[in-house]
Amino acid sequence: MCQDGPVSDVRQRPERRSDALTKARIVRSAIALLDTGGAEALTFRALAADLSTGAGALYHHVANKGELLAAAAAEVMVEVLDAAGSADPTASIREVTAGVFDAITARPWLGSQLVAAPWQPAVLQLFDRFGSEVTALGVPGTAQFDAASALVHHVLGVASQYDAGQRLDQADADRAGFIESSTTPLVGPDSGRYPFLVRIEQQLVEHDDRQQFRAGIEIILTGIAALRGDAADGARDAARGAVS
């Protein structure tokens, strides 16, 4: 898995110096730079140096940085979606969401990118997948769109939690004590604190991000099951059983 060569690279030269510049090659290099140094490591100058070419050459294959980032995100998303293939729709949704969560935590730049351009292919693929699963689950026509949207929004919301990278200037403390430090930059007229956050601070410190993400998915799945049950009212109990 670490070694590449998915299909056709098995000829003679594994990697030639003067390989023609391709969009696929550029995207691959971009992903490598992003994975190594984060979002800020991807500049056209660094990318050109990595590919032993000039910065301007890249624009013959990529329109701009936005398209490059979108292509990188789509590449990763395809892998995630292909890896999740359960027969049961609900189980499949759990696999997909868990896979996206893992991808985002492993590569923080992905969260930034998903959130930055909502209509990019990576997000559309995810949306489409959720829509298909929800349809297979038995959600009626008009509610399929709502259900898929809710799942996408939840994933994007979680993605936003992992994008910042170093951008969290005012809240440098990642876990404990961040509430104290963040009370200062409050701007509003009232000096209201965060009563709820202070009360559950213990849970904040101890909680597992992944487990909490899954809990959110379960909440939405329960709500979706209720959509299905609107026609046949008794179906909700079956949905509750599947949720546990």
Add this chain to the structure above:
Amino acid sequence: MCQDGPVSDVRQRPERRSDALTKARIVRSAIALLDTGGAEALTFRALAADLSTGAGALYHHVANKGELLAAAAAEVMVEVLDAAGSADPTASIREVTAGVFDAITARPWLGSQLVAAPWQPAVLQLFDRFGSEVTALGVPGTAQFDAASALVHHVLGVASQYDAGQRLDQADADRAGFIESSTTPLVGPDSGRYPFLVRIEQQLVEHDDRQQFRAGIEIILTGIAALRGDAADGARDAARGAVS
């Protein structure tokens, strides 16, 4: 020599031309620039010109651009949260989410900012409010955090849909036909299209963003009500009644 009194000059002038530079004044100007010209209109040079001062002077009151944006977002969020004050927790959640939705659609820069820095005061305030409402709703202790998180994530996910502004390079068509145009930049090995999106394209074109946002909130509220109903099973029916 003549006037070394540091403070005592401002008597009762309502607004003087040479008002002292304040963080509040800077934030107010920043919001005005953002509302007028979007996120890209806020530069330290434009802000300095608007305040009739030099760019460097701003750094005496604001650490950097991130803190400035966070302060602007917090200012708006305080207004939104203060405007929603229903006694019923579920109704209050609906008011808060609707208010945030309206604020985001009215000012696209707000969506970008909420999503860009998840631990900023504006988001913490929202999270705290959701936590309090969910607690009042009767959700047991351990699930309060999950429920509030799900609501925040949904809002942030929706916020990401409205941030891009002009950044949607590959999908310039906003509504109809965007599926056609976005099939091209697919990167993955398979040339798989978007079967679900194509099938519901009619709904995509006709749907109302605001109504769809509310539908997502209702899905989550139903799931949250089920969390509450785990102990007292009959409470779900009351929740369903409130949902309609």
Add this chain to the structure above:
DNA sequence: ACCTGAACACCGTTCAAGT
């Protein structure tokens, strides 16, 4: 057609110099 790389038009941020 593809590539080169210097140059352009911007940023956020800094800092010696003023008041």
Add this chain to the structure above:
DNA sequence: ACCTGAACACCGTTCAAGT
């Protein structure tokens, strides 16, 4: 202490010039 504004260190992007 507060302000000034030129200068610095970067960006993404362009484009005349090469091959």
